Amino acid sequence: MSAPTALPRLVITAPASGHGKTTVATGLMGALRGEGLEVAGFKVGPDYIDPGYHALATGRPGRNLDPHLCHPEQLAPLLLHGARTPVPADVAVVEGVMGLFDGRMGGDGFASTAHVAGLVDAPLVVVVDISRMARTTAALVHGLHTFDPDVRLSGVILNKAGSPRLVDEITAALEATGLPVLGVLPRDAGIEAPSRHLGLVPAAERDQAAGTVRRLAEQVAEHVDLRAVLALAHAAPPLTAEPWNPADHVSPPSPNRPRVAVAAGRAFTFRYAETDELLRAAGCEPVELDPLVDTALPEGTSGLYLGGGFPEVHAAELSANTALRTALADAIAAGLPAVAECAGLLYLCRSVDGVPMVGALDAEAVMTPKLTLRYQGLVAPTDGLLGPAGTRATGHEFHRTVVTPMSGDTAAWLVGGEADGFSADPAGLGHPTLHASYQHVHWAGHPRLAQAFADAVHDRAARTAAPDRPQAEQGPGAYDLDHHGDSDATEGLVDLAVNVARPAPPDWLRDVINASTATLGAYPRTDEAAKAIAAAHDVDVDHVLPTAGGAEAFTLVARAFTPRHALVVHPQFTEPEAALLAAGHRPARLVLDAADGFVLDPAAVPDAADLVVVGNPTNPTSVLHPRATLEALVRPGRVLVVDEAFMDAVPGEPASLAGADLPGVLVLRSLTKTWGLAGLRAGYVVGDPALVDRLRAQQPPWSVSTPALAATVACLTPAARAEAAAAAERFAGRRQALADALAPTGLVPAGDPRAPFVLLDTSALRPDRPAGWLRLALRDQGFAARRGETFPGLDASWIRVAVRDETTSAALAAAVVRCLG
Template structure:
């Protein structure tokens, strides 16, 4: 779907013509007209966006195809124009001259290149203080130099006499480009500069007044209606707005605080950095190192961005209380990212003035300017990524740090390698076994590398969990810690044993399905596409496409549920497959167990579920009890304010699927299905979710790109085709007969399954067979006989005398019954 966004790019023949003056003035003037204006800057510049923010009242943002992918720029433009509220117009300030980009890159990352990526018209600003008719020649050259360049108007800057303006305007008529405005010379509206360019708006008390005067000048001297007509001439964008929630996920339900350096000394950071951290479940809190005396209470992470600590070194040093607090926290393992200014602040001294001292290094001013992009690779596992992590960074400084790197030959202790050199610091000051401190000159736009934000957020959440007392999870099990939630049947089915521990009905897929999977390997050079699998799922259950999501088996679906929702009261109905609870606990949620009674055959009654439970997980038929709950019971649990997760991993093994909710249009319900059991696909991981489209979309937002492999997607589509579903139905009928054969073989031994069970496995209580024996003895005796069964004590609500036995063919069942008889003899 195309998005209409009026927009334009302000450019110039070269630096110094007044792009910042005009762009910032335009933003302020349009805002004064009552419009919501979004401001952007081409390239990595941090200072101009600060003035843009003053002019627009919303964050200034950057569009840089070096630091982000080129195809991200239009999505980032749309995001920045929609957040915090929809903009009426976007104004983008260019960089350098119109066609100036990467050296040797044929204009890559130039203003013209970026304008093309966002399909925006250009308005060129020309300083005419030393030109007359040559202005027209210059503009004509810009207009015709590169095919596809869309110059749409000219603004003349630093004009002197009216006679000169008339001369230039007449000459420009030949170009066909209108003069949109003429700004006179007025040094009073220029921002002062320093060794790295303009003085940041955050450091200038008079910055707001400067921006106000700029807006007044532009409003008086520029035809704003004509400018808006240019902006409205931009075609609709077909891109989708960038969404931080689609790039990262909260590792837990906690909201750990990240202290973010701000104020006059720390003015540089990308707006998307904090948005990514918030989407990853963190709470950025600004601190001003010039005045705040301590880190905020409960700080679990520290982000020190760019700025000018060398200019404010005396004031920073005078705040000894905060310096000591940060030094202590970093030494104790507080996850800390420091970029450029942050690197200097963490050194022992900057130009002999004491700083934090978390790094054994000294920083000094030099006459040399370092200004460059760097292709970076992490030499070893670090706070922002494992060894081999790649990123693009930008350096902009006149200081040096000694030492500035770890082992220069091997990269030990270095944050990055670039061009064979090691840079920055990656340290583990607390000796925790992994780096918690990352400091370098490199500024990195995390929207272009969201995995860095995720890695940092993961560390922050881990630190919070490690250092913050956690309330005990509520549970109605007295011995919840005795259950190994990570235990699976494949651990019991060791080599040499007959496997009745794993609930996979066949050892290998049928030949036709193997051919489908094998054929899919020919497409492994392309990224997986979910289209056909999604259509097959929707067709199989008679639902719309927005109600389905292919997953890498049920395990991924449980993880997505745990990441997508933040329940106040999560209830898991037990005995139950342990994966859902393990996933919820891993995400930091508190879990309450509803233990069903063996005396009642583990049957669920709707009124047993707490009314205020806002996330409920139940299996149907339930693993390990094999109980098939009535569909009406589950429907009674559904409501809009609750997420009801029904694990139907074994439903396709029940003839007719009488209790399935997969096709039910119920608010708040998610049904999880697996193809593993019936089709022998445990090693491929194929499954899916069907349910409330709003909830499915939330799961989709948490799913990593291409998480389901092409062979798994091909198998999913094939297994849900009509012929395959008919084959599965026949297999379910055969399993029903085999189940009866196993029940009949065990009945003479005093072993009977749970009454309401229907799944292709039996849950057996063996405690009454030999009361004099210790619990679990029969499972061990069967192992000695060469048989593997699933142990019961790893399931909440069961003990070691409960055994789960998978249904196999009649001959295997008879042999198993004979082995049990020998153990009892």
């Protein structure tokens, strides 16, 4: 057993629903985060909606603590896991459920807030709505405080306070209880989240949700004594439990990484964070699918998970997406392993309230006025997708709909001896591939269900792989050239997958961008930006072209030229090759050797190559090719395209060809990386004026926005370039700090890294594990690294890691150690 873990924590409770637990808990999370603390948010019970607000307040996934859905002894491990994922939290705030002692009916308080607070040994703070009482507040608090001798309150927060006289009256009465009043929140209906037929409206469906959470945080920060709250949290004793780890409960059944499409978006907001973590630990790759907007399953989908949400609210939009409905119906009919819970069940029916849905189930769903909300015990009546006959689980129902019939020929579960849901083999494979039911199941409490589903997904992937070709070796076409780091950097993870240096531009640059919006009524003019680019690189203005980021420049190159023998030097940013392919070209690849440090030998480039694309410094290898190497590639009849997107992060830019008077050369630059402008799209081309003219002829009118042009001018002033140069020096130091932190783990950056990222070969760390295991394990530790297998020349054992501050590097190294342990 490891040493006890200190985790400051507290639980927010109330006498009953409606007193403001969510208001106070969410506001408290946001207020503490505003103090610079890392806050982990939790919800007692099965509710999915409140954790959505917690996630907005904390910037990390909201999680649930439910001793019915999981085992009681799992709650402390799950709390510790959530508190250290994606990064260690300074404090955990747990929102209770209903009233303090309200739990499972007939269970003597089982699964109540009091029960859970005892299981995780956390102080309790009670929130009381005082809008309709005075001294009785003290009697109510006294009763809660003394009802169960094993449950003691630690403080009180008064909510919806009116006059100061009323507050004074209540505060004086509470003195008899010995409990401190930690805060008094005034009436403010504007900070309450609106309700829906199942409770609060999910945060993902509220355009103003972030503003609501911000106002909650401001209210709590102003009216609650945060120091006193933190003192209570720090009084919680250390926990002796081991943190929960999904890899302890499931394992990959094959070395492949099959994709599972996971329903998301506004219509499907209900899913436990541990579901994705278990799937990853079982060797699957969850990929979010928004049924409101996506028209096809993600490429390579081998499994489908449709969780909870409100399809009945979005029925018209879901129905209008006929392309996806058809694709899902066809895939399920062909045997795609599919799990559908509650909202997923409704979506797979023929219709919801008469509106056509997917039709994978021969059933109809309708809204009713009756709320079904209950815990259930579940038993699998026959062998199914989630396990053999007799498999037992616990679940909960939460809906106002009825499906007719309630079950198919074979039920998904027996609930109290009654058939519930659908288990089916639509493709006639001899075993069920479809499981659909109202029952929500927390897979952390029943990981064998996750393992059974993952086994089916891996089996499906193996059966549908191209014949006579191993799935992991699909040849050139297997590289997903359209995959980028932002796909790996999902919400709640420490982002080491995207190479943008800052989350937002600096204040002075933001002011420039904001000021430019005053002229948005006029069409953009590139004159000033072109002059600024020319001045920065000491060339004439006809040598430059502002672009909407590097991506537009690659597209212009692909359209402007008709090479007979295009060649891309790899491993390299995949967008240039993707653009060439989209334009009808078939580029060859020159793949550099990791054993040589990804060094480029000019002699390896064929003489016939008439368009050559190379990155410098190269993404993902971080290698900086010497200027002389690139100059050796220049020759008559050849266009040399050099992607210098990260050159401004190299101190002194010693290898840059921008500004060099070299015929046949185009240098592509980006302002995205250093200045935090990924969402604005600002870049430019510098090079041979005849070639630049050909790009200009392909560029659509006004493709670069006025704010992007203003940012371009601002980022190329002498002061801004000096700031960028200073940042480049910091990158160099932080890159070395990252390498030093990782060295004891056995991870050594490839080659001679010079960019604000490093490429790491993980294959030697645990050769018994399948390629890619460490990246997935790091996700479960809360870190997003850029996968390597989408770069030609690399495989899943490679990861790219962005350079961040020394604290983040140390935390990453510690996470690697935990993964290896």
